[in-house]
Amino acid sequence: MELIMEQMPIVIRSLNVGFLQTLKLFFVTLVGACPLGLLIAFGSMSKFKPLSFLTRILVWIIRGTPLMIQLLIIYYFPGLVLGKPIWGGGETGRFIAASVSFILNYACYFSEIYRGGIQSVPVGQEEAGLVLGMTRRQIFFKVTLLQMIKRIVPPMSNEIITLVKDTSLARIIALQEIIWAGQSFLKGSQGISGVIWPLFFTSVYYLVCNGVLTMTFSRIEKKLSYFR
Amino acid sequence: MPILEAEQIQKSFERTKVLEDISFSLEKGQVLSIIGSSGSGKTTLLRCLNFLERPDRGVIRINGETIFDAEDARTVQESEIRKKRLHFGLVFQSFNLFPQYTARQNVMLARELLAREKPGYKARKKEIQAEIQAQAEDLLGQMGLSDRMDNYPHQLSGGQCQRVAIARALSLQPDILCFDEPTSALDPELTGEVLGVMRELASQNTTMIIVTHEMAFARDVANQVIFMDEGRILEQGTPSQVFEQTKEERTKQFLSRFQSEKGSQKQQISTKR
Numbered sequence: 173m174e175l176i177m178e179q180m181p182i183v184i185r186s187l188n189v190g191f192l193q194t195l196k197l198f199f200v201t202l203v204g205a206c207p208l209g210l211l212i213a214f215g216s217m218s219k220f221k222p223l224s225f226l227t228r229i230l231v232w233i234i235r236g237t238p239l240m241i242q243l244l245i246i247y248y249f250p251g252l253v254l255g256k257p258i259w260g261g262g263e264t265g266r267f268i269a270a271s272v273s274f275i276l277n278y279a280c281y282f283s284e285i286y287r288g289g290i291q292s293v294p295v296g297q298e299e300a301g302l303v304l305g306m307t308r309r310q311i312f313f314k315v316t317l318l319q320m321i322k323r324i325v326p327p328m329s330n331e332i333i334t335l336v337k338d339t340s341l342a343r344i345i346a347l348q349e350i351i352w353a354g355q356s357f358l359k360g361s362q363g364i365s366g367v368i369w370p371l372f373f374t375s376v377y378y379l380v381c382n383g384v385l386t387m388t389f390s391r392i393e394k395k396l397s398y399f400r
Numbered sequence: 401m402p403i404l405e406a407e408q409i410q411k412s413f414e415r416t417k418v419l420e421d422i423s424f425s426l427e428k429g430q431v432l433s434i435i436g437s438s439g440s441g442k443t444t445l446l447r448c449l450n451f452l453e454r455p456d457r458g459v460i461r462i463n464g465e466t467i468f469d470a471e472d473a474r475t476v477q478e479s480e481i482r483k484k485r486l487h488f489g490l491v492f493q494s495f496n497l498f499p500q501y502t503a504r505q506n507v508m509l510a511r512e513l514l515a516r517e518k519p520g521y522k523a524r525k526k527e528i529q530a531e532i533q534a535q536a537e538d539l540l541g542q543m544g545l546s547d548r549m550d551n552y553p554h555q556l557s558g559g560q561c562q563r564v565a566i567a568r569a570l571s572l573q574p575d576i577l578c579f580d581e582p583t584s585a586l587d588p589e590l591t592g593e594v595l596g597v598m599r600e601l602a603s604q605n606t607t608m609i610i611v612t613h614e615m616a617f618a619r620d621v622a623n624q625v626i627f628m629d630e631g632r633i634l635e636q637g638t639p640s641q642v643f644e645q646t647k648e649e650r651t652k653q654f655l656s657r658f659q660s661e662k663g664s665q666k667q668q669i670s671t672k673r
Contacts, residue, residue: 300496303450304510305486305572314509318500399500400554 176369182362183354183370190353191377197270197339197349202332204275209282217287227283234280239273240341246273247345263348270342274335281331289324290316322396329389333382350374401464403428403607404576409448409458411441418444419455420631426576426624429605433618433639436628437654442611445628446578449609450490451481462487462575489569493581495561497553503564504549507536507571514572539567543597559590563597577601579610615658619643627651 215227234242247269251257259265293316301311343351354371357364402425411419419441426432434442447453449460451468454476460468467484469475475484497506511532515521521528540549543563553561562582569577579598583591595617602608602621612618618625618639625642627635635642635651646652 294494294496296492296494296496297498299452300492300498301510302452302482303485303488303490304568305482306510306513307482310513314513315498322500399552 179357179364179367179370182364183357183373186353186356186362187350187370187374187377190348190350190374193267193347194336194339194349194377195381197267197274197342197347198336200271201274201278201335201339204271205278205282208275208279210286212279212283213286213290216283217290231280231283234277235284239277239338240344242277243270243273243341243345246276266342266345266347269345270347274339274342278331278335282328285324285327285331286320288327289320292323293319318396322399325389325393325396329385329393332389333385336381336385337378350377402426403463404449405459405461405464406449407459407461409445409455409460411444411448411453411455418631419448422458422631422633424624424626424633424636426607426609428575428607430623431602431606431608431610431621432624432626433622434609434611434626434628435613435615435618435654436634440628441631442628443580446490446580446609446611449576449578450488451485452490486572487575489572489574489577491562491565491569491577491579491582493584495553495558495565495585497561497565497568499553502550502552503540503545503556503560503567504533504536506553506564507539507568508532510568511535511571536567536571539570540564542600543567544593557590558586559593562586562590562594566594566597566601576607576609579608579612581611581613583612583614615643615655627654629654 212227212231216224216231218224218227247259247266250259257265259269297315297319298308298311301315302308306314339349340351342349343355346352351371351374354374357367357370359365404426406425407423409419409422410417422441422445424432434445436442444453448455455468455470457470458468459466459470462484466472467475467487468481474480498509501509512529515528515532537546537549540546543566545560545563545567548556548560548564553564556564562585566577566582582598583594586594591614595614598608598610598617599621610618610622620639622639625635625637625639626633627642627648629650634648635646642651643655646655
């Protein structure tokens with residue numbers, strides 16, 4: 173126990189650095205996947221058949237295979253084929269590759285949630301707007317958007333909480349996120365070696381982060397509960 | 401000159417003809433009831449007038465001015481159609497109120513958005529807003545909803561929702577107010593309160609087209625009745641012509657189903673008033 177207290181400051185410092193990378197990947201994915209998901213959703217709902225067919229194939233492939241495999245393929249495959257890595261070397265290259273994989277993967281999941289949200293708003297809402305002389309743009313922003321948001325908040329919060337934990341998969345390409353940081357004390361780092369508790373301790377970071385997210389989302393849900 | 405003329409309106413979905421050779425006209429301040437069994441094309445006709453469906457053929461004129469001609473590409477553009485829609489108001493069977501807005505906001509929204517497009521809005525914003533709000537409150541008052549203006553649709557009964565929807569449709573002062581089975585989603589008691597409001601509108605000479613299954617109401621309120629069957633107008637005339645001097649066998653058959661309930665229904669509505 174005494175030993176742990178001694179190791180604690182070193183471990184915490186190291187885990188903080190790792191968690192910063194975790195958070196970076198989380199936010200970059202969120203910022204990229206939210207709008208990309210909307211594009212994919214529009215694509216899959218398109219009346220232009222080839223477009224909707226292709227986007228649905230893409231969504232099927234991305235949702236049908238493990239994110240870990242996608243990470244490995246996106247990180248290593250271009251290098252194997254072209255003979256030189258396109259993502260650049262070192263931590264920056266790994267971060268870019270991880271971001272691309274995560275954004276693509278989560279955009280596909282988000283697109284399905286958006287599609288459900290858009291399609292669950294009754295057509296009558298749009299028709300009511302049209303007969304009142306509103307433009308389609310006005311109808312989207314003034315009438316349907318908020319109803320759509322209300323409907324997608326619960327599934328989105330689910331997906332976003334999963335994203336926090338999924339960032340740990342980037343460990344597979346040695347991105348120096350929090351799992352990597354915790355694991356480093358097994359082999360030895362900064363004079364500490366052969367201890368596994370830092371790895372277990374990373375859970376606290378995920379728990380706190382997801383606790384904050386859960387509260388935020390339930391607050392949003394509550395805010396939107398004034399209408400049905 | 402009639403306020404509305406429809407000529408040879410025709411509409412098909414896929415290969416099924418839903419409307420065939422529909423022609424009628426309506427004078428200002430008059431009420432037209434459209435009756436007929438489900439699937440006879442009544443609702444499609446209303447939706448065509450409101451441009452929610454586009455007729456394949458036919459002409460629609462308002463006050464003598466052609467606002468739609470299937471042959472004339474200029475009249476069928478989306479941007480044009482938006483303005484022309486404003487000649488008509490539409491009250492839906494399922495209300496279609498905007499759930500995130502209060503009754504008052506539901507009535508105000510469309511007019512606010514239209515006002516914003518006009519020049520000089522910014523300078524007179526406060527004044528215009530106040531004007532729109534006063535009009536909304538006035539309309540809701542007419543509907544007997546003065547104490548419900550700050551309620552959201554889910555806090556209102558079906559009959560109250562439909563009355564908000566009527567106020568909303570009236571807010572843009574349409575030339576013709578259309579109703580698509582406005583009481584079909586309501587129980588008899590709530591039906592009475594909505595029909596009461598519609599009677600009131602009729603007595604104020606609001607031009608209305610009413611698609612309804614309330615036969616007694618159609619007969620009492622309308623100046624003109626159309627009976628539709630399989631996408632065609634089978635019988636057309638004054639209420640007494642259609643209801644009492646019925647010509648077509650099919651119309652008689654349709655009306656006979658309502659004869660038995662007619663007596664009791666009429667009584668119910670008259671006690672409501």
